[in-house]
Amino acid sequence: MSAFYNTFERHSHGEGLKGHSTHYCPGCGHGLAHKFLAESIDELGIQDRTIAISPVGCSVFLYYYMDVGNSQAAHGRAPAVAIGHKMANPNSIVVSYQGDGDLASIGLAEIISAAQMGLPISVIFVNNAIYGMTGGQMAPTTLKGMKTMTSPYGRNENMGSPLKMAELIAQMDSPIYVERVALFDSKQRIRAKKAIKKALQIQVENKGFSFVEVLAECPTHLHLSPTEAQDWVKNSMLPVFPLGVKKDVEPTHIFSFEKPSFESGKLLALIGATAEDVPKFANSFPKHIDPLDISLKLAGSGGDGAQTAALLITRTAINEGFDSTHIPSYGPESRGGTSYADVHIAEMEVLSPSAPDPHILIAFNQPSMDKFAPKVRENGIIIGDSTVIHSMPAIDPTVKVVMVPMSAIATELGKIMVKNVVALGALQAATGLFPEQSFLTAIQQGLKDKKELFPLNVEAFHRGMEAALKSEKI
C-alpha cells in the first residue's frame, strides 16, 4: 500500500502505459524517493493531510503520482510555498520535494531561511550532482573535475566546490532532524525509507523542520547504466557527501497554532474603532483663513515633534467634523535631518494634500524657517521658535510672523518634548484656527495611555497661547 494514485491521470491524461508508469528514466533515483515517500505517507496514515510541493526539475511531475494535495512551485521556491501551505492549515503535513538545482542553486535563500525559521515542514532533497531536466548541466553539487554540459572540461577551481547541503542545514539552530541517505544498495534504501518516514513523523508531532538529503542516480546524464550509476554514487559521491544523521535533536518546543479569530469586538478594539462621540467646539469652518481649504506646514529637526503636532491638528479638524490630511516627510531625511509635515483642512474634502505654499508655517528651527518661510502665501502666518531662530529670510510683506520661545518654555516646564504643544498653543492664539478646547480634546485623545501627562500638556498649551499674544519681534 502506498499513497500513489491508482492511475496517473495527470501523466498524459493517464493514457496507455503512462497511467501506471513514471516519466523517469530507467534507474532514476527519483522513483525510489517517491516510493519511500508514498509508503511513509500511507504508513503514518496522513494521506488526507499531506500536501506535496513539486519543484522545477525532473521531479516537477511529482503531482502526477502522489495521491495527496499537490502544489507545484516555481524554481527554488518550494520551501516558501510549503510555509504558505503549512501556515494556512497547520494540521496539514507539507513536504517540499526538491532537486539539487532547485534547492541548492536557485532556491538557496528560500531553503536556508525556511530551515532557520524552523517551522514544521519536511524537505526531501534529491541530490544527483547534475541538472536533469535541462539536460545535464553543472549543479552546485557537481563533483570536482566532473564533466557536464556546462563544465565540459570538468568542474575546475573557478567553479567552486560541491555544496554540502545536509551539513549546511545541520549546523543551523532550528532544524531538528537532518540526515543524508543513498539508494545504491538494499541497506541504503532501507535507511532512506526510514529517514523519510522519520522526517514526516517529526512533522506529525509538530516538532519542527526536518531535512533528508537523498544521494540519487541520474544514469542518463552520467552516461552510465543504472547499475554503473549506483556504483558511481557509492564510489564517487560518498567521499564528498558522507552519509549519516547530521542532526537529530529534541525540539525546544512543540509548535501549536490557534484557529484565526473572527470575533468582531476584538478586531474593532484592536484597530481602535470607537463609537464614542467627541464633543465639537467650533461654530464653523475657520473661513477667516481660507473659505475652503487651509494648508499648514510644520517643519523642524527629527526630535522637534513636528509630526505629532501635525497629527494633533489633523485630529482636531476631524473631531470638528471637517476633512483633514497629514503627509509626513519620510525616509532617510526623517531620521535625524529635517522633518516636515503637510496638513490640509477642508470643509468638505481635502483635494490636493501637499502644502507647497501654506497658509500657516510652524518652524522649529532656523533651516526650516529659511527654507519654508518664503513660500508662505499672502496674508499667511508664520510661527517660529524664537529660542533657536534668530533671523528671518525675505518673506511676503503681508505675512504675519509670531515668534514664541517654544524651547525655552518647554525647558522651563521640565520637558523639552512639550515644545510642540507650546507651538500648538501659539497656533491657536495666533490664528484662531480652532477653539482652545478643540485642541485640548485632541491632545487628551492622543495621550491615550499616558493620561498623567495631560496637565503638563495643558500648561504648555496655555504658555504657548500667552507667548503668542505678546510675540517677540526679530
Place this chain on the structure above:
Amino acid sequence: MPNSRENLLPAVDPAYCKGCARCIDACLHNCIEMGNEINPLTGLTPVILHLEDCTHCGLCVTACPEPYGLHMDSITDDYSAVRPETFDGVVKTRPKAASIPSTKIPINPGKPILIKGTYASSIGAVLAGCRHFYGYPITPSTEGAELMAKLLPNLDGIFIQAVSEVAAINMLYGTGGAGLPCMTFTSSPGFSLMLEGISYMIGSEVPSVIVNIMRGGPGLGNIAPEQSDLKLVCHGLGHGNTQCVVLAPATPQEMLDLTMLAFELTFKYRNPVIIIGDGYLGQITGKVSLPDYMIQPGLPDWAVYGDAGHRGNLIASIDITEPDLEARNIRLNHKYDTMIKAEQRSDSFFCEDAEILLVAMNTPAQMAKGAVQQLRSEGIKVGLFRPITAWPFPVDALSKLIPQIRQIVVVEASNGQLEDEIRLSLSKAGVTQLPPISFVRRFGGILPQTHEIVEKIHALEGVVA
C-alpha cells in the same frame, strides 16, 4: 485476501518494468536476470524472474523505482493478470469538498478613524478576512506590514517576514493555493522581484492581494512617490499572458475600501489583485470610515488545504502538451474578458459639462481635483476623470465623455504610462476621433502639483494669470 509473506512472490508486468536492473543487484539469490527481449510497448527490456530460490525477502521490490513495477503478489505465473489498478485493491473513493462561502458579519463601524494610507489598507485586509501576511520591509510600504505584525498575532493570524520579496510572494502562493485570503505590501523594486511569482499565481489561478506603494525609479531610485509601475501592472505581470485587476486608490478611505474589494475580486476570479498606491498615499493620514460588516472567509472547493475533501486538488501552471496549455490560456483570456466587461471602475469630478478633461490616478488625481476646483472658480469648464481600475482601464466611461471634450490633459508621476493606457484602450475601443492630448508629468519622486496643472491649463487656454 490475507497473505503471509511466505505465499507472496515478486511479480512484475513487463510493460511496467524499465529494465533498470536495480532489482537484479538487490537479490542475494540471483532470482532475477535481465531479459533478452525488447518489450514492444515500451521499447525497453524487462527483467525475467526465476523464483525457485526466492526467500520472499522483498529486497528486490524495495529496489524498484517504479510505483507499479516490481511488487509482491500471490500470482506468479501470469504476469498479464497483474493489473496495476488492483495493487491497492478497490479504487479508493472519497467525498469531494464543497465550497464553503464566506460570511458577512455585521459590525458597528463607530466614528471615522484617523489613519495613514498603508494602515487603512491593512485594516481593510483584516476586515476582509485576511489573517495571513507575508512580506519584506521596503519603504514606503513598510508601515502596512508593521501594522499587520501588530494586529495578526492578536487575531491568531500569521505574520511572516520573509527572506525576500521572492519568498514572500511564494508564501502567498502557498496560502492562496490553500484557499485562504492573504496579502503582502511592497514597493516598486520589491514588486519587480515578485513578478515571477505573480505570473505563477495567475497561471495556477491562485488568489492573493498585492499592494504596491510605488516609489521613484528606475533602479534603486528613491523612496518618494511615483507612478511608474503602471506598465508593469497593466502589461508586465511576469512572463506569459497575464492580467490582474489593478485598483488605484486616491485617499486613505479608498485604501481601505479598495483593499476590501480586492479580496472579494481575487476570490471571485481566482486571480491575484494588485493595488497600486504612490508613496504619498502610503504615508498620508486621513479620515477613514469603517464599513458596517467584516468577512469571515470560507474555503473554496478547489483549495489544496490538506484535508480529505481537498485531497485530489492541484495548484499548478504547467501543461506539458501544447493543446493543454493553449486551453489554459483560452480559459484565462476568457476570464480577462469577463473582468474587462465587469470590473471597469472610475470616478468623475465635474465632468458633466467639462470641455477640458484631466485624467489622473492616485494622489495626482487629488492634485488634479484641487486644480479643477480652482479653474472652475475662474469659469473654465474643466473636469477630472479618475480611473479606479488601472486595469481594466475604464474605457467605457471615458469613451462616453470624449465627444464633449476638446482637450485632454493627463496628469501623472511617470513618463506617459497613463497616457499610453488611455491611448491604447481608446484605440482598442474604436474611438479614433481624439481631442488633443497634453500632459503634466513629474518624475523622480515629485508629484505634479495643483499649481502646475492650473498653469498648464492656463497656458493651453491662453489665460494670462
